[in-house]
Amino acid sequence: MTVNEAKYLSQKIMEAGEIPLLIGHFGVGKTDIARDIAKERGRKLIILVLSQMEPGDLIGLPARDENKTKFLAPDWWPEDGNVIILLDEINRAHRSIRNAIMQLLVDKRIHNHVLPEGTWLMASMNPPDENYDQVELITDPAFLSRFFILEIHPEPSEWINWAEKNSIPRDIINFIEKYPEFLSVHDTLSLKASIKPSPRSWYKLGKVLSQLTEEDKKEYLYILASGIIGPEAAKVFVDRAISSDILSPYEVFINGNIPTQMDIHQANGLLIRLVDFITSVDEKDLQELRKKLDNISENLIRLSKVVPSDSFEAFMRMLVNLSNTPGLKGEFCDELIRKLINLNGSQTNSNQ
Template sequence: MLELAYRARRPVLLEGPTGIGKSELVRQLAERLGIATVVLDLSLLEPPDLVGLPVIRDGRTAYAAPSVLPQDGAGILMLEELNRAERYIQQPALQLLSARRLHEYELPPGWVCFAAVNPESADYQVTPLDRALRARFLNLNVRADRASWLAWAQVNAVHPGVIALAQAHERILDDVPPRTWTYASHVLGALRAEELADGVLLRDVLGGYLPPSWVELLLASKESWSSRLPFDLRALLADYGPNSPAGKALRAARERGETDRFDEVTTRLAPLLEGPEVGVLAAQRKLSLGAFEALLADLPGDHRERLQDALGGNATATVLIDVRPEELLQNYAGSAAEQKVLAWRADPVRQHRVGLLVTALSAHLAQQAKLVEVRRSNVARACLGQVLAQLPERWALRLAAALKKHGVTPIRPQ
């Protein structure tokens, strides 16, 4: 939606609690589009900082535009703290947002203004924006989303302890905004080994950012803080291969007998693969089944199965496979879908694809209208019987349990 607003050159008003990532959303959009960003914190500005200083030209008063305002190119001018600014800053800012000009200055055609505000509630000291002003903008409410933040955290060097805590607690962003967790991560990353062993210091430092309950939960997970892996999880899920840096590192570890490296890979990856952030990574094309399967080929069997179970049972990851549930419910025998299922079953490093298909089919049957159709159709139930007969045991048991739950009796092949 932000990209659409940029293409239409329409101003956007992002509203959400402090520290939630409003500016980061804009920065990521600009990075994706290959355009510039200029950020102005209006709460810190005086009128000349935005309007410019008056000068005399040809006997008339004009205004010299501040150098911070863009003169050419393309980008997003981000105006922070619009409703915390003084009225004498709000008025020219709103003119820039809505009319794209200030006195003689005009925003270049390739630029658009976005603004960020905090909610008009008792939690914030803000100057309310009237409805007439709001009507000039595309108004978007921004909220914290754990899955999206975890996907971001995985590739932005957020401390492993914070990531592990976020994976384990769904409400982690309810009390503490994403930015504060990022600050806590920076502090943890800067601590020396002897400082990490000092419980008093840790509580004092982390307590400067986090409520006591979250400090204790974070300290209780200290075993997850250290990472001996010379690569991040993004490398494993996005572009792992025999000749990738991560691939070479894991193979070298295997040759040296360092099995704890494989334990750490599995321990760190499994919660991610089970969680909702997988759907975000898949949508952003930062999770490749090819890379994941190349990794599985380098892992011992028990580690491989744990990761396959984690991904195969994740409903947000079903978009990664190219067989849809409907293909299993009619004309299945001899179909392209059957050939794929048989190929996946025969390949130890691709059996999670069977799991994803079972998960997708279970979700399909959970829709009441679809369920009624399947219960009434002998063809669909016969197809399900054929599918069950072809699945690896652990996935067949999961599908059988789902069918029993939904009252569907498959017709077994003779």
Template sequence: MKPLEAKLAVSHLVEERVPLFLWGPPGIGKSSIVRQIADEKGIGCIDLRLSLLDPTDLRGIPFFDQASRQAVWAPPAFLPDGSEPEGILFLDELNTAAPMVQASAYQLILDRRIGEYELPAGWAIVAAGNRESDRGVVYRMPAPLANRFVHLEMEPDPDQWRSWALERGIDPTIVGYLSARPEALFMFDARSPHRSFATPRSWEYVDKILKSTPERELLMPLIAGAIGEELAAQFLSWRSAAMELPDIGALLEGGDVSVPESPNALHVLASLLIQRVGTDTPKERLEHLMAYLLRLPPEFSVMVVKELQHRGVLLEKCDGFKAWIRKFAHLLA
């Protein structure tokens, strides 16, 4: 299941308080999806890393109540206390937790209570974990626990990641590189001995590295530490070849701007145009953009127009849009 579809499915199940387990390889955004849903719904979110807990941490500690002359359980402070009426209790890394911790979680998931504690009615339970084939230390989930969940498996999708990256302002050379080489978005191999590998999360780290403007000699080791040495060398070589770009400001003002010949540069140029143009861009600049897009190679021109339309930019109101349609309509089917 692609990330956007997984997010929609999780959102529906959270509304109905149906427990679900989100499976997927490391670094593809499982926990990010849960946090985004909570933020968008305006509800609480508590992230518990069960691999860090002992069984007593989840169940609580017994103590003697002198009033009732009974032993009662003091629930842990990190569980929802009802101060927020709705929310998501996110049990991350559930299948990496020790079997005894999983057994404690089983009661919470099955009965929505554990010991003296009861989960507030407005809270949903979402769990996540890596697959057994992902080289992590995981414990096979007992069948009774597995049967308490709806199971969804996520996989990365380059097109959806590209749209997300453009909205988030990810460095255009990263977006351009992964548009040209979509297979480089996720290159996890469970058999590889290397510690660093490419995932959507590690490419976001590369963006932060570039924005930190490190010294030139540090760039290669830093990026290699995020995505691996071989891919880092390929990306930096590609980035160097793609940096000869026209002045975007002059382009949007109607200046005489050349069209790059290098496919690498064209990928980066397309990403830059998509990031620089928005719903608040004046119509005059959009007209200059349409005139320039008529000069671009077809696949890059169509890429820019489709993405801008998806983001709500009304190119159809430009005088140059009719000429663009006549030239590229055959590619829009």
């Protein structure tokens, strides 16, 4: 999702009393999202860089109170609820720190210290891939189930704005403006694959949905749901349980049910659902889809003429990354890319 989408959804999630987890490479603006929300909502921002903390920094130091031991509040502890606490670098934190913050995530308290009413919590981390040293892949379902996972892939224009504000050399900015495809590659391992639905996750999703308008649901429902109940359950939920106005990947791929126009949010939501569909489909269904590659490629070419060009280019980059996956899935994506290129080339020649 884009930075602006992550910012908007983070507020909706925190308004419902839940916790967004922003995942993105360095430089996408995760901390800036928290700063912007705090500034716009008139809240103080407390940033806890968990990778640099020890348990005592988080839970406070013990002190003697008559014949009992109590823990003193740490110096960062908020005095009122008009704050946002950002738990940064959550997957770089030592396991003892992550164990300590579980009580904060679950009960909004640590030992005898209770967060003031109205305090907002959010978390952030770099993607779980080989590009970051000392990053532990968090797969504990009990830990992940406390968050709404929001994976950020910034639009080139968003990153350029961030780069200009952060004094990135003009040569680099000019290059990305000319060649936006080199901004980043989406080859990270998605934490959403580790998420499974549970009674708790459905409850959390319901709380956030109550904050959304019907228009919000059309644009963001799948993104939100996949971040708390997982892509597979979210796909079924969106396709069958909510609204017939929201297109399913199967309708687009096979039936060619494509709107005549879409705004950028609707387009991004649909393209993300298409990628997640390919990512999560089993081999039996993939074999059937492979027999219909001609139909699928023709429908995707039609879709490319409706969605913004930047959005479809991002979708193609994701297909290229998936084509490197070993086995049938990689072969399917590779064949699909070739057909799309051939179809686009033939249509370009016919128009000349």
